[in-house]
Amino acid sequence: MALFGAFLRGTFGLPKPDKRAVDRVKDLARAALRTSSDTAFAVNEIACNDPGCPGIETVILVMEPGRKTRALKIAKPLDEVAEQDILAALEG
Secondary structure: OOOEEEEOOOOOOHHHHHOHHHHHHHHHHHHHHHHOOEEEEEEEEEEEEOOOOOOEEEEEEOOOOOOOOEEEOOOOOOHOOHHHHHHHHHHO
């Protein structure tokens, strides 16, 4: 039995993501979603050990005032995320 199905990058031996890469993905998400400046984003790269997982994925939490937080999952490492990936995650 696996003790941890997923873990955050930087917590268990993987290097912490570059702040510039995180900020780039936040900017892409803001543009793709056309959100107001009040919307907050959290971007994490997660490694999943479960056989059904893509391995490393990027998760973008979208926190808009007055709305439920949404999680967009992209089956790519943070450095490879493009605006098209964010738009596709919105549809899925």
